[in-house]
Every structure is written in C-alpha cells, then in structure tokens.
Amino acid sequence: MAATFRGTTPEPPDVRPRLTVLSGPSGVGKSTVVAHMRKEHPEVWLSVSATTRRPRPGERHGVHYFFVTDDEMDKLIANGELLEWAEFAGNRYGTPRAAVLERLENGEPVLLEIDLQGARQVRASMSDAQLVFLAPPSWEELVRRLTGRGTEPAEVLERRLATAREELAAAAEFEVTLVNTSVQDVCRQLVALIENCDDRSLNFALPVWKAERGRHSGPPGRRRHHQPADRRAP
Ligand code: 5GP
Numbered sequence: 001m002a003a004t005f006r007g008t009t010p011e012p013p014d015v016r017p018r019l020t021v022l023s024g025p026s027g028v029g030k031s032t033v034v035a036h037m038r039k040e041h042p043e044v045w046l047s048v049s050a051t052t053r054r055p056r057p058g059e060r061h062g063v064h065y066f067f068v069t070d071d072e073m074d075k076l077i078a079n080g081e082l083l084e085w086a087e088f089a090g091n092r093y094g095t096p097r098a099a100v101l102e103r104l105e106n107g108e109p110v111l112l113e114i115d116l117q118g119a120r121q122v123r124a125s126m127s128d129a130q131l132v133f134l135a136p137p138s139w140e141e142l143v144r145r146l147t148g149r150g151t152e153p154a155e156v157l158e159r160r161l162a163t164a165r166e167e168l169a170a171a172a173e174f175e176v177t178l179v180n181t182s183v184q185d186v187c188r189q190l191v192a193l194i195e196n197c198d199d200r201s202l203n204f205a206l207p208v209w210k211a212e213r214g215r216h217s218g219p220p221g222r223r224r225h226h227q228p229a230d231r232r233a234p
Pocket residue numbers: 024025026030049050053084085086088093094095113114115116117118119
C-alpha cells in the first residue's frame with residue numbers, strides 16, 4: 001500500500017515574480033535606496049515614473065523620471081497609460097503601466113518607488129503586489145533629512161512634513177516595514193523580499209514600529225512577519 005503523507009507535501013515554490021512597491025514619507029531616503037539598488041542590483045528593474053515636477057540638478061529624463069508637461073500628464077491619465085498616479089506637493093507623479101506589465105510578464109522582478117496614495121492604488125488593482133514601507137529611524141531624523149535637503153521653498157517643505165506625518169501613521173497598512181538605518185541594509189533586505197527569501201535581519205526592523213503602533217490594523221492575512229525558520233510556529 002502506498003504511503004500517504006497527508007499534510008507534509010511541500011507547497012510548490014512561488015516562482016512568479018511579484019511587483020514590489022517601496023513607499024514611505026518623503027525624505028526617508030527612498031530615492032537613495034533606489035539609487036543604490038540601481039547600482040548594486042541591476043537585475044531588479046526599477047520603474048521610471050512620469051512627473052510634472054521640474055528636474056533637480058543631476059536628474060536625467062528617462063533615468064530618474066520622465067519629465068512631462070501638465071498636458072502630457074493629462075493625456076497619460078486620460079488614455080489609461082498609468083498604473084497609478086497621485087498628486088504630491090503640487091506635482092503629479094505616475095507609473096507607466098505598459099513597461100511594468102511587460103517586465104512582469106517576462107519574469108523580471110519589478111520595483112516601484114512611489115508615494116502612499118500610489119501604493120494604495122497598486123494594492124487595489126494588483127492584489128499580489130508586495131507592499132514595503134520604508135520608515136525613518138525616528139521622527140526627528142526624518143525632519144532633519146527633510147529640512148537638510150535645502151532645495152525646496154518653505155511652503156513646499158511644510159506640506160511635505162504634513163504629508164510625512166500622515167504617511168508614517170499608514171505604516172500599519174503595509175506588509176513589511178524596513179527601518180532605514182543604513183542604505184546597504186535596506187537594499188539587502190529589499191532584495192531578500194523581492195527574491196522571497198528568508199533574511200533574519202528583517203526581524204530587527206519590524207518590532208520597532210510594531211511596538212510603537214500597538215496592534216497591526218492593516219488588512220488581515222496580508223502582513224508578512226519574516227520569522228526565521230527556527231522561530232516559526234510548526
Ligand atoms: P520627489 O519629487 O522627491 O522625487 O518625489 C516625491 C514623492 O513622489 C516621493 O514620495 C516619491 O516616492 C513619489 N513618487 C515618485 N514617483 C511616483 C509615482 O510614479 N507615483 C506616485 N504615486 N508617487 C511617486
């Protein structure tokens with residue numbers, strides 16, 4: 001009689017690449033993380049957003065953003081060419097849909113770096129997307145980073161701080177929170193998440209924010225805890 005192994009058959013590995021969304025408050029260091037990813041992990045394809053914001057020194061069209069006019073943005077939105085879009089601090093930003101879907105269909109891992117409103121839209125339209133929140137080590141550190149940039153007028157900065165406050169409160173909606181203590185660590189953790197592998201250091205990031213926030217109030221069953229194998233419930 002053939003032996004049956006009820007309940008012990010391992011699940012087939014999920015090899016389908018997921019869309020990973022990195023979000024978090026402005027000034028937390030998302031773009032630094034992304035710049036590091038671009039350099040150290042060229043295997044991860046980074047979506048290039050369209051924006052009506054003017055280029056900052058050193059930013060290149062087609063590399064950091066597609067810099068578009070208001071009319072061009074209107075057309076992208078009207079033609080349904082954006083996977084998501086949002087207005088942030090007086091400018092519009094959006095993710096070109098076709099390029100993202102094409103990469104995912106080709107089996108390439110895709111990373112979006114977008115604001116919270118955009119992350120919510122992606123969650124609504126692509127339920128298997130992995131949402132990652134990048135948190136600052138502390139509020140004071142975030143304020144220091146935001147004011148230290150020195151490239152924005154005072155009213156823009158004020159709007160950004162107000163938005164950042166709201167965005168920090170939204171961390172509970174995300175599956176995973178990574179605390180940006182070092183760009184190298186965050187990139188390593190992000191690559192581990194993108195590759196769906198177990199990275200013990202992810203455990204160090206989560207409790208900081210869970211402890212401050214109390215109970216997780218996000219959608220049930222979506223949050224991933226990244227417990228290492230020896231600490232998982234049997
Ligand atoms: P910045 O002007 O500093 O480059 O970006 C401002 C904010 O816009 C950041 O929080 C950044 O993550 C967000 N952002 C950049 N591209 C997109 C996008 O395509 N969609 C959305 N929703 N937000 C974006």
